[in-house]
Amino acid sequence: MPIVDPRTGDTISAAAEPNTAHVSAPQDSDLILEVDRSNIQQVLELSTRVPVLLDCWAPWCEPCKNLMPILEKLVREYAGAFLLAKLNIDDNQEIAAQLGVRSVPDVKLISQGGLVDQFQGALPEKEIREWLSRYFQAPENASLSPEEQAEQALTEGDTATAGAIYAELIQQNPEQYSHMIQLARVRVAENRNDEARELLDALPPEERDAPAARGVRASIEFGEEAPGAETLAALEGRDDSEANYLRALRQVADANYEEGLEGLLAVMKSDRTYGDDLARKTLLRVFDALGADHPLTVTYRRKLFALLY
Known part of the structure; x- marks a missing residue:
């Protein structure tokens, strides 16, 4: 099925014979497609069911590298309202020529096999959202x-x-x-x-x-600083200050902050002398990492204050 530019009447044909493989309706796991000679015809056919945003890019193009993560984020955010198809023009020069790509990035919106709209250049995300809003209802989290x-x-x-x-x-x-x-x-x-x-x-x-x-x-x-799996295994069965401190540090490194803070507080309660008051110093570093307004920082600052005074 050719792409027909409704503004010029020009026909853009596929660069290869259609592959007979079936292209299923879009799922969460296949919102982003790689386009080449083997599947360009299926992508065009798929656009009769769901609009396709065709991102024409090149590996040497820095603006393309900045734009692509934004488009990938938006296609996930719009959750199936359209698909994102990515065409490497260096590897697919014949297709790029038929599409009329003269510079990259070049993004084309294709629906019902026809070119609906397009933009060139790495637009800011705000402008891309405004462009998409002409054709799609904004997702709930767009606010x-x-x-x-x-x-x-x-x-x-x-x-x-x-x-x-x-x-x-x-x-x-x-x-x-x-x-x-x-x-x-x-x-x-x-x-x-x-x-x-x-x-x-x-x-x-x-x-x-x-x-x-x-x-x-x-x-x-x-x-x-946190111990790895081998060190943790070696600590199995130990209930001394060093073992408990290292286990708590591993919890913090794994973002299990509440368990880690509780473990550090327990070491501090039982052995203030361990590592020259290392548990208290590490608690303060965790507060720094979480930020002063984090609920766990507020809670454990109070617990630390109560223990100290």
């Missing part, structure tokens, strides 16, 4: 601010979405340093500690030493 959406994604373990949002926010406003700190948090969650450190090191001195950045550094350090 959330980008920061709220990123935090929600990170809470749900969707680090890819959270990272894409913060990267876009940094691009829009490079001097909003809180976004760099939040992106560093995402990188820690992805076990990309070196990248997280680079982000923190790039901050101005006053931001680098502020509580938020110190908290992220503390999270990195917890992961590096």
Whole structure:
């Protein structure tokens, strides 16, 4: 089935004979498709059932790399209202030529086998949302601010979405340093500690030493200081201060903060001398990592105060 541009009447034919494999209706797990000669015809046929956002990109294109995570986030957010099909123009030059792609990124909205609309360049997320709103009802969480959406994604373990949002926010406003700190948090969650450190090191001195950045550094350090599986296994059956401290540290590194804080408090109660009051010092570092307003920080500061005084 050819793509017909309704504005020019030009026909864009598929670059290969259609594959006979069946293309099923979109599911949550297949909202994002890779397009090449083997399946371009099926993608066009699929657009008769669900609109397809065709992202034409190239590996050497930096704006493409910035745009793609935003489009991936949006297709997940819209939950099946449209599909995202990605076409590497370097590997599929004939298809790109037939599509009239002259520069990338080039994003085309295809429905019923026809070209509905398109835009070129790595538009900011806000403008892409406005563009999509011409054709699709905004998802329920569209009323959330980008920061709220990123935090929600990170809470749900969707680090890819959270990272894409913060990267876009940094691009829009490079001097909003809180976004760099939040992106560093995402990188820690992805076990990309070196990248997280680079982000923190790039901050101005006053931001680098502020509580938020110190908290992220503390999270990195917890992961590096905490015992691994082999060490934990060796601690099995031990009930001394060192073993209990290391177990609590592992809980903190794994983001099981309440269990970790409770364990650190227990070590402090039983043995203030362990490691030169190490349990109390680590509690304070965890408070830094969580932030002053976190409910666990508030609760365990009170418990720490009660124990001390």
